Amino acid sequence: MPKRATPSLTDKLSNTVFRAGMGLLQLMPYEKRIPMAGRLMTWVSPVLGFRRRIRANLALTCPDMPQTEVEHLCRAVPDNIGRTLAEMFSGQEFIAHVGNVAIEGPGAARLIQLKEEGRPCVLVSGHFGNYDAARGVLIARGFPIAGLYRPMNNALFNRDYLAAIETVGTPLFPRDRRGMTNMLRHLKSGGMVALATDQYFRSGAMLDFFGHPAPSPLSAAEMALRLEADLVPIYAIRQPDGLSFRIFVDTPVPHTTPEEMTQVTLHSLEAQVRAHMDQWLWIHRRWRKK
Template identity: 60%
Template sequence: MKNDTPSLSDRLSNAVFVTVMKLVQMLPYERRIPLAGRLVSRAAPLLGFTRRVRENLALTCPDLPEAEVKRLERAVPDRLGRVLAEIYSGEEFLARVRDLPIEGPGAEALALAHTEGRPVVLAVGHFGNYDAWRAALSARGYRVGAIYRPMNNAAFNEQYVAAISAIAEPLFSRSRRGLAEMMKFLRDGGMVAFGFDQYFKRGADLTFFGQPARTPLSAAEMALKMKADLIPVYAIRQKDGLSFRIVVEAPIPHSDAETMTQALNDALEARVRENMDQWFWIHRRWKQR
């Protein structure tokens, strides 16, 4: 029987994180978000982020100038810190993103599916702030759900899920019960966000940045099963570091799951190449290498 009681180390690390977030929240929003970014950036070497960013870039972008590699070693953790502080800012964050315009070639298709009550599978990566677009669509009355994988740190997972639930609901855990609830939600004409940009042991050997990358096919498979549009969506951080553009790509044409998922990888790669510091290069995306 699984023991769901958080370990002592889990509780301690969670307590440190919560304490830092509470201290940061005492500052005005415009100071809070950059400070959280700086804190995570400075802690990046201790957390292993700096090494991970460098290794991933060496594999996928070997010709990148050293100065740019060093910039990304600092900038990528900074963006992670900003995302966390924004998520934990609750209503202040929502007030800044809920009225953002929905742009891009897929915006009309998304609106039409909403009007007609048809299911949509939203394909999302760890790029920009992946909760900003969720808040913006939910504020417009779109029925937007998301699948999440419970974190290994049970203590952190509990309060993190509470924070992201405050942005928009429903959320579906990657469990048998959660998947059953998600299927019902889609059948009722909801929209569900599927992540696809992390290593998945049982995934297909597709390519990302020119390298083999095990990629889950679940988003495409669900779109085919439900006869739903498969639409990539992004919240792109702007130069001020505090605001976003919500961009919706055109629906991916239905074919087979691997072809459709490779199209998702290609679309995300194009976005990342335009904003290299906004994707989470700290992930073990190419773990099989």
């Protein structure tokens, strides 16, 4: 959904509150700012309806989960969301903090080889850990990574959000026709692009995610097939200290059909989410009916 051209009164008020809160957080040292942002998001999450959505998604996908674990995730998931937002709005401090993180996993060597050979690559991830940390780490290492973003409905917040993620690295392409055209041009020139493909996509293919059909976009796999590019899952996994990350590159997905390739990426993401349940964005309406 495109952002509204004229901000409403609600847009103005919510953006003012967000900017004020983020401005106060910026006064704190980075090591205290990020945990505080997590605590603040946890405190306001009931008002925002986050806990209701988390419980509903867990009841659908993990019906046997103990109630104590459900309540833990109702606090831990908003904490990760708050930390991620504060990291994104911390600019160069965030980049400096994650810049030296090692790139590991069964697909790491192949990813480095693609960079050295100047070949295109479609990186796929989800709203997991801090999905922008992987982009920041790779850009700091000289990888020609572009990002695709969905413009926010609130035009005021969209302006600030875009400015924040641009500090992580450019180019960035909006999720519209012109943005997709420019992204394809970037890939054809030997570039790489990072996509989060785990949101509800009404016209997508009905594929399995956590044992339930979820409408999923096929665009990442289709681009990889069209340009004979590698399709590689990648994840920035938040570590127990709450500040650092592991950059895990999974095995490149074999070229078959867009549906089969996308299903492989969903299974890859699900494996990471099951290993780190508190790091996925469980507030997504991921399983809405098509």
